[in-house]
Amino acid sequence: MGHRITILGATGSIGKSTADVLAQHPGRFEVAALVAGSDVRGVAEMARRLRPSFVALADASRQTALRDALSGSGIANGAGASAVLEAVEREAETIVAAISGVAGLAPTHAALKPGRRIGLANKESLVCAGAAFMRDAAAIGAVILPMDSEHNALAQALASGHPDDVVTMTLTASGGPFRTWDAARIADATPAHTAKHPTYSMGAKINVDSASLMNKGLELIEAHHLFGLGPDQLDVVVHPQSIIHGLVHWRDGAVTAGLANPDMKIPIANCLAIERRLTMDVPRLDLAAIGGFTFEAPDEARFPCLRLARAALAAGGGMPAVLNGANEIAVAAFLEGRATFSDIARVVEETCAAFGGAAGGEPATIEDALALDREARRIAAGLLAPVARSAAARL
């Protein structure tokens, strides 16, 4: 029997790349379950290729459509929260946790089982409820494997020594599509401008977060929980080529780093490997062909979202959850044309200020984090223009 894998967020960018990795290793893995949000056609097509035992759709209203799409395949399926839970409960050695947004919080937490390996691509599990999530993972005995290219690189670089000998870690940022833009031009940026990520192709939400550097700020918060480092032990350097993904600075002055061509299949394959690495058919990293790397300090004046994320990390408690909830509302409004790019930082900053301090302290449970997230969204929506409020309330 192959190693069993369940993919949460199967039809997103990470889910599709995971399917590509599995396709390079026929017979080695078995797919236990696929979970998607509402993309019936996408998940059905993937299911016919990967032959999971079970397919779940979060959107309960599309149960019939899913059943029709899988008819004749012999693949069991269901829709709605209970179907998602059933998928998570199915036996599997590795879970790829790649549902995006706070929607991924509960299923990812439910996926924690003794001895299970969680390839973690859902940022919010750590950003909104990091202390509770890591505490529960440790208590249950689940193994968290970071799947983001930056955290995966850091985890690899960390193998070179004892965690207590780490002085700092550096995460690299591509700098996003507005890296060379002046503040006025950034303020007028449109969703189309954010879609041009220099090195990765991703979803619309993460494209905006990458353009604002909020994405990097959220990653700092994730790194804090994953690696147990304080806010002052984590920094960001802009590296537009996105080849070095993370660096560990050791107390003897040595630095170890994780590098790779920008291809999500590489960190995914790293997380799917047991003991020994998978052989991936990807181009070798050729430094002479690349010619050079550049580095610059991030500019928090032009990219205030990074400053706000650092402040939320420093404030601790529930503030990262507040930051994240407000950002989701503001980014959604921006993508729908109801807010400007500069509104994103403004709404996030004002929402965080409305809570203040540590926003009531560290959420003790996933439910607490979700409650805080809802409250942050409500306040953020109120800070958008009136026309936006009614739309945001529907989210």
Added chain:
Amino acid sequence: MGHRITILGATGSIGKSTADVLAQHPGRFEVAALVAGSDVRGVAEMARRLRPSFVALADASRQTALRDALSGSGIANGAGASAVLEAVEREAETIVAAISGVAGLAPTHAALKPGRRIGLANKESLVCAGAAFMRDAAAIGAVILPMDSEHNALAQALASGHPDDVVTMTLTASGGPFRTWDAARIADATPAHTAKHPTYSMGAKINVDSASLMNKGLELIEAHHLFGLGPDQLDVVVHPQSIIHGLVHWRDGAVTAGLANPDMKIPIANCLAIERRLTMDVPRLDLAAIGGFTFEAPDEARFPCLRLARAALAAGGGMPAVLNGANEIAVAAFLEGRATFSDIARVVEETCAAFGGAAGGEPATIEDALALDREARRIAAGLLAPVARSAAARL
């Protein structure tokens, strides 16, 4: 009692840097013995600071001078081969093996003891007798810790996975002082030109090897023995900033790398650490301040020594010892003004051709390697101009 350290090659560049590392950790280490070549004043001064139990000088003719220099210090001392052997035999947990040239071969081999850690900076132990040296180290149970910045970086990067999952390793080269020179200008280079190494300050011989890229070629041969990789699994990239020292390419497409500011104290401290790293007072690596890295393929047309070293590695057997012996003679002649810079590659190439094939096969013992080295030197000296021959014969 502190951890006991013996330094072979105490007054050279590595020995002095080792003393600097020890000075940063008062009370943590005990110096068992210091071994130097002929620098009485240097070793006596160091002995009065580090308080070893024993000091040995290789040069037997300076026994009285050494005794005088240490008089009143209470430090036992001796000169000549038997004194060096006595130093090596003294109890010590770690040996810094930093005698330069083939002179280091026998003492470094004699230093192999069960459980002992050998911080290996003597290239020739691996270049001339790598198979025998690594076989004997394994049989005896000595632990070889590479102290060169490149191999130390590779050893750290290698910790991220299983050695069998390594596809290739890349060593970086500064490119040396002639990196941007055309072939005609390189041919006319003088010893003064080679003294301007872009990133490290080192001895005259290694400066020439760095300028010719022979140094990098010798390091490829060392890497072959240290890490068990074939000639086609090892390559070189020119990286003038010398911040990335080595990269390990894994079969999943991930790459791990060892970086550090160019400071020999960093890899030395890494080798002196037991389990946990030493805390070193060195500047943090600041990528944004550095601004960028550049990379280029090495040019074996302008730097034929790298090509010759690769050919010797591919030929295997005794050829690396022949290459090294011929290079030492040619470099000595160049430094003494008896040969041009381009004579170095010519003499090495012709000496290797005179042996041919694998130069009689892998030396089975250190003595065999030394015999091959002497024969290579004899032939190389004969290939220099007549005026050079008599001088070379004295070496």
